[in-house]
Amino acid sequence: MNKRKSYVYKITGLALLAMVVTSCSSDDDDDLGNWVDKSVFDGSPRSSVSGFTIGNTGYMGVGYDGDDYLASFWAYDIEGDYWSQKADFPGAARNAAVGFEIDGTGYIGSGYDGVDELTDFYSYDTASNTWTEIASLPTARRSAVGFGINGYGYVGTGYDGENDRKDFYKYDPATDSWTELVGFGGNKRRSATTFTIDGLVYLGTGVSNGVYLDDFWVFDPATESWTSKLDLDEEDDYAIARSNAVGFTLNGYGYIATGELGGATNTVWEYDPASDEWEQKTSFEGATRQDAIAFSNGSRVFIGMGRTGTLYLDDLDEFFPLDEYDDED
Amino acid sequence: MSSTVKYSLAIVLFLVLGFGIVMYIQSEPSQNQIFESQIVSLDDGFGYKILRGEKIVIVQEFVPGLPGKQQFVSKEEAQKTANLVLSKLEEGKSPILLPTDLAKLNISTQVGH
Known part of the structure; x- marks a missing residue:
């Protein structure tokens, strides 16, 4: 009897052990990488979206999914790593619009609805989840650049349907009006990129008549003046020129990532404003893409959406530049 | 005597079943995890969460x-x-809800907006 009992215990014990061993089977922890796959924006691929980051939330909307121009508008919670669908963009569904933030309010406007380049502009209030139409941009365009700084919005360059542009306009939320801003010395272009470091806005890349531009500029909002920086082909090993890239800032450095250069690219370049020099970083690990979007709250950055050729992408990756220094050492 | 054998057989069968379930759950690739919804009660009404697995x-x-x-x-x-x-996600479609979707579902909306 004792023997039988011990037999039962042995079987039970062995089986339990087997269960424990299997349920503990290791989930391979990903190596600490430079790019970490984050929330998948499930099944909603879109490119040429527009957006802005306010606090710890990235806002992204409009765009084109290969079939339709989109009007839906979403918020990505950086801490919680999830999405929420917000109030629909009230203007015509469009892509290649610009988005920027001024003092906690988001703005999206201009762009292309599939037929025409557009001028209309809207502000988004995050607290009330409502859109308000504001004064229209004086001239229609798509694939422009837009940035908000020192309480004003600036929109310039782009394509008006016939020509690439080099003109800039300044938006004053206090008077709800646009005024032309003269003084940009660069060439006309579309699909350029900007990033902001310590209150200065850097502008580069873009394309015009099939030529990828390699001039690089800094805008000082205090004096509203543009100053030329070293060209993007200054060093022989630079391969920064491109269009449809994303620009963002992290820990005092500027970045230009992904984009289009005779096809989608996933390379990443880091700009040091102190030395006016560029360094190549580890390439974006998600699928190579153009017309993506970057969300950055200053300490973390996420890149997602976009397309490669005619395949539209829906993933989002987080970029850890400090991990790259270790890799390259 | 035979009851002990039956007992041990039952234990073994039970454990094999449990073992199988654990194996099945673990072998399921995360991207094929089923989407689920949770309704959340809020101050002035209700909302929802969509989960894939535990995410x-x-x-x-x-x-x-x-x-x-x-x-x-x-x-x-x-x-x-x-x-x-959920049905859009399971069909591999975008989770975007359009105004027409809400109209079809007869979702109540506040007057005055």
Whole structure:
């Protein structure tokens, strides 16, 4: 009897052990990488979206999914790593619009609805989840650049349907009006990129008549003046020129990532404003893409959406530049 | 005597079954995990969460697409909206809800917006 009992215990014990061993089977922890796959924006691929980051939330909307121009508008919670669908963009569904933030309010406007380049502009209030139409941009365009700084919005360059542009306009939320801003010395272009470091806005890349531009500029909002920086082909090993890239800032450095250069690219370049020099970083690990979007709250950055050729992408990756220094050492 | 054998057989069968279930759950690739919804009760109504496995992918505290902060007026309306999102995701479609989707579902919206 004792023997039988011990037999039962042995079987039970062995089986339990087997269960424990299997349920503990290791989930391979990903190596600490430079790019970490984050929330998948499930099944909603879109490119040429527009957006802005306010606090710890990235806002992204409009765009084109290969079939339709989109009007839906979403918020990505950086801490919680999830999405929420917000109030629909009230203007015509469009892509290649610009988005920027001024003092906690988001703005999206201009762009292309599939037929025409557009001028209309809207502000988004995050607290009330409502859109308000504001004064229209004086001239229609798509694939422009837009940035908000020192309480004003600036929109310039782009394509008006016939020509690439080099003109800039300044938006004053206090008077709800646009005024032309003269003084940009660069060439006309579309699909350029900007990033902001310590209150200065850097502008580069873009394309015009099939030529990828390699001039690089800094805008000082205090004096509203543009100053030329070293060209993007200054060093022989630079391969920064491109269009449809994303620009963002992290820990005092500027970045230009992904984009289009005779096809989608996933390379990443880091700009040091102190030395006016560029360094190549580890390439974006998600699928190579153009017309993506970057969300950055200053300490973390996420890149997602976009397309490669005619395949539209829906993933989002987080970029850890400090991990790259270790890799390259 | 035979009851001990039966007992041990039953234990073994039970454990084999449990073992199988654990193996099945673990072998399921994460991207094939089924989407689920959770209805959440809020101050002035209801919202929903969409989860894939244990991962929250969408949190919807307000009726999607509508301006302002309109919550679902009933659990049922939140549930049928979440169900539509689930069915879109399961078909590999975008989880975007269009105004026409909300109209088809007869979702109550505040007057004056």
